[in-house]
């Protein structure tokens with residue numbers, strides 16, 4: 126008989142999103158994204174980080190202060206990185222697993238790339254206009270949004 130406790134597709138892809146987030150240097154919020162095709166094949170992954178060539182150690186990671194002294198104008202979001210990391214082929218009808226609900230800028234990129242479903246783990250910024258704008262655009266564009274349902278399964282990987 127086959128194993129019964131194998132990971133579901135949702136657990137597998139959300140797990141990869143969370144593992145990718147562990148690469149993030151952001152001291153406050155680590156975000157990971159995993160894009161998969163309609164056939165559940167992984168197309169791309171990403172996490173939030175500074176643009177290529179912009180040294181992590183020379184960039185600010187603060188949340189407050191002078192705008193140019195914070196991370197906000199510089200950091201590349203996990204979803205955008207995952208979209209841009211896809212070297213060839215289209216993302217039409219793909220799904221994106223993200224540990225955090227996408228901001229409005231990422232929502233635009235998600236819609237324009239042809240992604241049709243967003244499965245998110247956390248929505249801690251739900252009360253912001255940013256996220257309200259995302260939801261409005263997803264709704265109008267016919268992009269399905271779905272909260273990832275936690276299974277309480279713990280996966281321990283020895284590294």
Ligand SMILES: O=c1[nH]c(=O)n([C@H]2C[C@H](O)[C@@H](COP(=O)(O)O)O2)cc1CO
Nearest residue numbers: 151153154156173200202203226227228
């Ligand atoms: O959808 C997202 N994707 C994403 O990668 N991020 C990144 C940008 C920042 O590095 C960090 C948010 O930082 P903070 O929670 O401290 O404001 O998460 C943030 C959001 C939501 O705004």
Ligand SMILES: [Zn+2]
Nearest residue numbers: 202227228231
């Ligand atoms: Zn974003």
